[in-house]
Amino acid sequence: MSSLQMKDRIRAEIVTPEAKRDYVQGLFGRIADRYDLTNDLMSAGLHRRWKRLAVNMAQIGDGHVVLDLAAGTGDLSLIVGAGSTEGYEPSLVVAADLTVPMMQRGRERSGAAAVRWLACDAMDLPFPEASVDRCLVGYGLRNFPDLGQCLRELRRVLKPGGRLVTLDFGRAEPQWLDRAYLRYLEASGSVAGWIMHRDIESYRYIAESLRTYPAQRAVATLMQYAGFVRCGSLDLMFGTMAINFGDVPN
Numbered sequence: 467m468s469s470l471q472m473k474d475r476i477r478a479e480i481v482t483p484e485a486k487r488d489y490v491q492g493l494f495g496r497i498a499d500r501y502d503l504t505n506d507l508m509s510a511g512l513h514r515r516w517k518r519l520a521v522n523m524a525q526i527g528d529g530h531v532v533l534d535l536a537a538g539t540g541d542l543s544l545i546v547g548a549g550s551t552e553g554y555e556p557s558l559v560v561a562a563d564l565t566v567p568m569m570q571r572g573r574e575r576s577g578a579a580a581v582r583w584l585a586c587d588a589m590d591l592p593f594p595e596a597s598v599d600r601c602l603v604g605y606g607l608r609n610f611p612d613l614g615q616c617l618r619e620l621r622r623v624l625k626p627g628g629r630l631v632t633l634d635f636g637r638a639e640p641q642w643l644d645r646a647y648l649r650y651l652e653a654s655g656s657v658a659g660w661i662m663h664r665d666i667e668s669y670r671y672i673a674e675s676l677r678t679y680p681a682q683r684a685v686a687t688l689m690q691y692a693g694f695v696r697c698g699s700l701d702l703m704f705g706t707m708a709i710n711f712g713d714v715p716n
């Protein structure tokens with residue numbers, strides 16, 4: 467299959483919300499066993515620094531209920547779960563994800579850490595209204611079938627004064643850098659996919675999902691539409707990565 471045919475195939479697979487949900491679940495199911503190693507290789511370990519920054523920006527406090535949505539193998543939950551050494555003690559950390567094999571890896575890693583694991587779809591969260599203090603989403607927004615619907619769900623489950631912090635790939639400026647970065651992602655994704663899984667499509671998906679993702683500035687606007695206030699974004703590495711944040715009004 468040529469590179470162009472592969473791009474077209476991935477685009478066709480993620481064109482409707484239902485198809486995208488199934489495609490994404492299948493993909494993460496296939497790559498779960500080497501997901502963490504591939505992340506370290508593709509970001510030269512930097513994703514760990516960005517994740518710690520995202521957790522700091524969530525301003526987690528004692529007794530907070532923290533939701534790590536699209537938790538995958540649980541990096542963010544593990545950072546939050548270790549919070550007592552950082553001076554705060556959350557009352558509950560819930561790691562929620564659609565893909566069971568990702569969570570199985572996470573469970574193996576989390577050991578004694580006080581993290582509860584929950585299989586669910588971000589489009590329809592099984593939490594009562596105003597029951598969560600902080601929500602973190604690491605590299606999840608880009609994968610959701612309907613971003614607006616997920617942000618409305620998060621607004622619903624967060625308490626007044628609650629905070630949402632997300633970390634994901636972004637779109638860089640200027641445009642030449644954005645184009646170059648997308649090409650880099652395609653190439654490095656193909657290599658990583660082949661080395662790790664003998665499958666170049668798995669990580670080519672990152673670049674394709676990013677092409678249809680509204681990215682950091684539009685995500686801030688979508689958060690406002692969903693009812694968050696003080697929404698904004700912080701660019702990392704010239705905007706190739708970004709953290710978005712927003713608060714629920716008191």
Ligand SMILES: C[S@@+](CC[C@H](N)C(=O)[O-])C[C@H]1O[C@@H](n2cnc3c(N)ncnc32)[C@H](O)[C@@H]1O
Pocket residue numbers: 487490491494535536537538539540541542562563564565568586587588589603604605606609610611
């Ligand atoms: C790139 S991984 C991120 C994992 C982890 N948060 C991290 O930062 O390393 C994306 C995760 O989003 C999950 N996901 C995708 N669509 C989802 C949905 N509709 N509901 C819940 N989780 C979803 C996938 O199963 C996958 O584990």
